[in-house]
Amino acid sequence: MAKHVEYEKVGRDYLEHRQLKRGAAGWVLLAGLGVSYVISGDFAGWNFGLAQGGWGGLLVATILMGAMYTCMVFGLAELAAALPVAGAGYGFARRALGPLGGFATGVAILVEYAIAPAAIVVFIGDYVQALGLFGLTSSWPVYLVCYAIFVGVHLYGVGEALRLMFVITGVAVVALIAFVVGMVPEFDSAKLFDIGDGSFLPFGVTGALGALVYAIWFFLAVEGVPLAAEEARDPKKDMPRGIIGAMLVLLVFAAVILVFAPGGAGSAALMSSGNPLPEAVRAAHGGDNALAQVVNYVGLAGLVASFFSIIFAYSRQLFALSRAGYLPRWLSKTGKRKTPYLALIVPGTIGFVLAAILKSGATLINVAVFGAALSYVLMMVSHIVLRVREPGLARPYRTPGGVVTTGVALVLAVAAVVATFFVDELAAGITAGIVVVALAYFWFYSRHHLVAAAPEEEFAAIAQAEQELKD
Helix, strand or coil: CHHHCCEECCCCHHHHCCCCCCCCECHHHHHHHHHHHHCHHHHCCCCHHHHHHHHHHHHHHHHHHHHHHHHHHHHHHHHHHHCCCCCCHHHHHHHHHHHHHHHHHHHHHHHHHHHHHHHHHHHHHHHHHHHCHHHCCCCHHHHHHHHHHHHHHHHHCHHHHHHHHHHHHHHHHHHHHHHHHHHHHHCCHHHHHCCCCCCCCCCHHHHHHHHHHHHHHHCCCHHHHHHHHHHECCHHHHHHHHHHHHHHHHHHHHHHHHHHHHHHHCHHHHCCCCCHHHHHHHHHHCCCCHHHHHHHHHHHHHHHHHHHHHHHHHHHHHHHHHHCCCCCHHHHCCCCCCCCHHHHHHHHHHHHHHHHHHCCHHHHHHHHHHHHHHHHHHHHHHHHHHHHHCCCCCCCCCCCCCHHHHHHHHHHHHHHHHHHHHHCHHHHHHHHHHHHHHHHHHHHCHHHCEECCCHHHHHHHHHHHHHHHHC
16 A cells, blocks of 8 residues: 555654654653543443443443453553554554555544543533532533633643643542442442343343443543653653553453442433432432532542543644644644644534534444544554564564454454444444545545655654565
8 A cells, every 4th residue: 555655755844843742751640641541431421331231231341341452452552662653553553554554543543532522521511510510501611611721731731731630530539439438338239230121131132232332431542542652751661551550440440330330329320321420329328418529529530531631642643643644734733832732722623512512422422432443443453463564573562462362352342343333323424434534535635645754654664665675
């Protein structure tokens, strides 16, 4: 495919106006970023899986998706250490699958990261309305304020943004711990099975398959840690530590929330809630109390943490794709503080409009999840291809189990793609439509105007040259 693309020469100042701040994050901040990406999924979103598969179906789905993400994270840790570029998934697939495969992967990731904040901000609005704050009868002002404040912080600087993100995530972790401690005494295993006929799988295997989409919400976006590669202190060491550390924390959170939220309140009480943890406390304790208020107020921190951090993710993916010419180059310009200001503002504006119009966190989740699952398939294929085709590639970290591990993730990612069609054909169709339009743009325009000097393209060009020398 590389033979079917054309590169344009750019001036020396091109990359000077497209630089990120290096050395801004060590592995602890990166692990915090990984947890921050995902922690909102513990506060809202996962519970819609109860309506799809009952508690047993959601449990099976969560185990499968936990296995998929764990295997995938090991594969991404290897790729991120070997190819530390801001394009992350796009950069990995570009090296393995060529320009078309790289762009398709980048677009799928961009769909996930541009839409996920819109879903999260809808949940933030639900939490704010549940608290009765500001006398709001509509949530769109909440959406606007959230986007304005947190895009603004990212515009100010990446180091400041990551540190603030770390603090907000810490507050959210405290809220989760308080929630679990308060729910343990109310736990009753019978409450888990109060949906449908009371069986383990009240809606059968099909229900469990449908629940995969919502089980993903416990882990969605942890794969975004490698997007900070160009801003890490020592990406070869920090990337594997950061992303694996984050995944271990998220597995623990998923387990305790899945057991003690429905186990204390009843699955039926939570299956359609926009703010399930405060409602779980109220249902378990027979009404409003101090813990419910604390979880509701502090729970906002969890939603804000993910909203805040995924803004970082979409900006870096868009920055990398536009810097290389796959998308309009003007989107990759950085300001005096070395932040990609247009890559922050443009998707933020689109996300706000979508949230204000649709006002459905569940629908937006499904669009984001389909994009995510598609990118997982392509990234795991990339790992396997690079292991086979480039065994001599310098790999500071190697995936335990090699291609067997990423092969497991690949099979489960394909299942997740299929599940999205089962649950929400419209959402899957929207995502597929976006990808098709983007690929048409690539085929008819951007493949003739790529930038060879972009790091992801340089990595691939060097590899191709080395291979030609061997041949």
